[in-house]
Amino acid sequence: MPAFRETLPMILNVTLDGVMPVYRELFARHALTEQQWRILRVLWAEGAVTTTHLSRQTLLPAPSLVGILDRLEKRGLVTRQRSDHDRRKVHVTATDAGLTLHSQVMPALERIHAAVTNAINPAEWQAMQDALAKITNTISDQTLDDLLAEPETT
Amino acid sequence: MPAFRETLPMILNVTLDGVMPVYRELFARHALTEQQWRILRVLWAEGAVTTTHLSRQTLLPAPSLVGILDRLEKRGLVTRQRSDHDRRKVHVTATDAGLTLHSQVMPALERIHAAVTNAINPAEWQAMQDALAKITNTISDQTLDDLLAEPETT
DNA sequence: TCTTGTTAATTAATATGTGAAATAATCATA
DNA sequence: TATGATTATTTCACATATTAATTAACAAGA
Numbered sequence: 317m318p319a320f321r322e323t324l325p326m327i328l329n330v331t332l333d334g335v336m337p338v339y340r341e342l343f344a345r346h347a348l349t350e351q352q353w354r355i356l357r358v359l360w361a362e363g364a365v366t367t368t369h370l371s372r373q374t375l376l377p378a379p380s381l382v383g384i385l386d387r388l389e390k391r392g393l394v395t396r397q398r399s400d401h402d403r404r405k406v407h408v409t410a411t412d413a414g415l416t417l418h419s420q421v422m423p424a425l426e427r428i429h430a431a432v433t434n435a436i437n438p439a440e441w442q443a444m445q446d447a448l449a450k451i452t453n454t455i456s457d458q459t460l461d462d463l464l465a466e467p468e469t470t
Numbered sequence: 471m472p473a474f475r476e477t478l479p480m481i482l483n484v485t486l487d488g489v490m491p492v493y494r495e496l497f498a499r500h501a502l503t504e505q506q507w508r509i510l511r512v513l514w515a516e517g518a519v520t521t522t523h524l525s526r527q528t529l530l531p532a533p534s535l536v537g538i539l540d541r542l543e544k545r546g547l548v549t550r551q552r553s554d555h556d557r558r559k560v561h562v563t564a565t566d567a568g569l570t571l572h573s574q575v576m577p578a579l580e581r582i583h584a585a586v587t588n589a590i591n592p593a594e595w596q597a598m599q600d601a602l603a604k605i606t607n608t609i610s611d612q613t614l615d616d617l618l619a620e621p622e623t624t
Numbered sequence: 625t626c627t628t629g630t631t632a633a634t635t636a637a638t639a640t641g642t643g644a645a646a647t648a649a650t651c652a653t654a
Numbered sequence: 655t656a657t658g659a660t661t662a663t664t665t666c667a668c669a670t671a672t673t674a675a676t677t678a679a680c681a682a683g684a
Contacts, residue, residue: 317580320511320527324489324586325504327599328482329529334606335478340672341614349672350479351640357474368662373474375483380640382664387639404649404662424618426471431617432478435608440601445481447590447598452488454589460495463585464578494642503642503669522632534670536634541669558632558679 324451335432342424346417351376351384352393353421359394359410360418366405393417478605489586496578500571505530505538506547507575513548513564514572520559547571 320326336350343353354374358365362373367385371378385408388394393414399405410418433441474480490504497507508528512519516527521539525532539562542548547568553559564572587595 317576317583320508320515322599323583325486325493326529327602328486331602331606332479332482333529334610338609338612338614338617339479344673345614349639354474361474366662367664375480375487377641377643378663379642379665383639402650402662406663422471424614427617427620428614429471429477431612431620432605432609435605436601440597440604443594444598444601445476447594448481448485450594451586451589452485455492455586456488458492458585460492460499460578460582463492463581466581466585498643505670520632521634531671531673532633533635533672537669556632556680560633 338428339425342421342428346421348417348421349384351380352388355381355384355388355408356393356410356414356418359408360415364407364409366399366407368405370408388414492582493579496575496582500575502571502575503538505534506542509535509538509542509562510547510564510568510572513562514569518561518563520553520561522559524562542568 321330340350343350348356351374354376355370358370358373362369365373367378367381370376371381374381376384385394385396389396391413392411395409395411397407397409399407436444475484494504497504502510505528508530509524512524512527516523519527521532521535524530525535530538539548539550543550545567546565549563549565551561551563553561590598
């Protein structure tokens with residue numbers, strides 16, 4: 317067993333703690349939280365989407381979406397509308413104000429992303445992405461009892 | 471600019487969303503939250519530590535620690551004591567119950583960690599860790615204005 | 625000693641995460 | 655077509671995150 321800091325959750329959280337402040341500073345300049353930004357970004361790319369779809373794309377839990385969308389709607393950045401075909405569903409759309417805001421943030425966001433990706437070379441980036449995807453695919457569909465039942469591999 | 475899902479924050483969050491549920495299931499079996507576990511893990515390794523130190527090691531924000539430690543203390547897993555030399559400081563220590571709990575969780579935690587690391591080979595693991603560390607070191611000490619002032623590198 | 629600056633911990637206000645349960649609408653089918 | 659199963663969203667209760675502002679204690683210097 318490695319040191320606490322060498323475990324995957326801490327490796328990932330240390331990285332997030334290192335990079336997110338600069339993203340948050342950008343969002344804060346437009347009075348947006350990170351989560352609000354994620355939602356706008358999906359709406360901008362996909363138009364009207366259902367709450368469930370939004371939850372999956374943004375990784376934001378459905379119960380959290382309720383409040384986040386409330387606040388975005390109150391600020392006039394998004395609108396919600398019940399589906400006519402399936403009245404269980406709610407369609408979320410960005411308003412013009414929401415779309416405008418998006419285009420104001422993108423240039424700076426691209427600068428941040430460039431700085432992040434340029435910290436390593438493209439091959440390293442791809443390898444990192446592949447490694448994390450491989451881990452996710454291996455673990456995400458397993459339950460704790462699955463893992464505890466497996467014979468030791470190390 | 472890549473797709474939303476190809477950006478670093480989302481890559482990291484997708485991975486965390488994929489692996490954390492199995493960790494949380496383990497912690498839940500001992501009535502612990504992930505944050506409470508982080509604290510116990512540090513206390514087990516280091517003995518009595520100050521709140522600030524605990525915040526740095528666990529990545530938990532100091533304001534959050536107040537409540538988390540309150541609940542751990544109420545359950546008799548940790549104790550808090552003002553420092554005599556510097557009465558601003560508070561020393562946190564795990565009780566015997568806290569230490570016992572730790573040894574009960576470790577075996578299963580090692581199984582999870584083994585499954586995670588075995589998803590990729592050691593070289594890939596090291597490369598992933600190095601890549602993320604390099605990104606963190608490059609970005610974490612920069613402010614947004616620093617990044618926006620830099621000439622385009624891409 | 626008084627002032628000024630700094631550090632450690634906490635409080636406050638707001639936003640979000642997590643897990644379980646509730647609600648309402650749709651679906652499958654006997 | 656009534657009924658049980660499923661889906662989409664929301665509510666609830668509790669725990670944590672984020673940022674700014676306090677409070678108390680220490681530290682250095684006029």
